[in-house]
Amino acid sequence: LAKTTQPISMDSYEGQEVNITCSHNNIATNDYITWYQQFPSQGPRFIIQGYKTKVTNEVASLFIPADRKSSTLSLPRVSLSDTAVYYCLVGPRQYSSASKIIFGSGTRLSIRP
């Protein structure tokens, strides 16, 4: 399974756009990129998933360059409630018994007033 590398922590201010980059140099052809958000004492919550180029939903955008060796989660105009840990996950479409699905250490995002 492709290993991911993210910044351990990031700080920003309310109203700013925040970009969190994830490196996954050995991503496989059939791997998808998925981002989750986790608040304290809660389970991770799905944010967005993509395979290539750009994906946008009501919460975030995901930018994936042509080589797919990295991806960037973009959160527009963050608020205090966006303070959370963000996980980048790279995995195959089919989670077979040979796969090990591991969330990385995540990026702890802190938003200040």
Next chain:
Amino acid sequence: DTAVSQTPKYLVTQMGNDKSIKCEQNLGHDTMYWYKQDSKKFLKIMFSYNNKELIINETVPNRFSPKSPDKAHLNLHINSLELGDSAVYFCASSLSTGGSPLHFGNGTRLTVT
């Protein structure tokens, strides 16, 4: 309505005891999972069931035994609890095994003393 619910939320017990955690999802998903989040916040998959059939069984001590009476339920039984079993255990579900997003419960914090 809670999509993925697990009970209990907190579980404090002594070494050597046997305990169970229950999980239920009302999303109509075919696949369910158990994840373990340790003190360093790493999330690792333990088991996955698809339509009551075990499809992922990672390197987990055989003291841990999942049971899926139907596709909406996946319980986790732990025998002879050890100090190192202390962690937060998350149940999750997905529409299928095909890389669809995971929906997590809010976790069970297990403390073994």
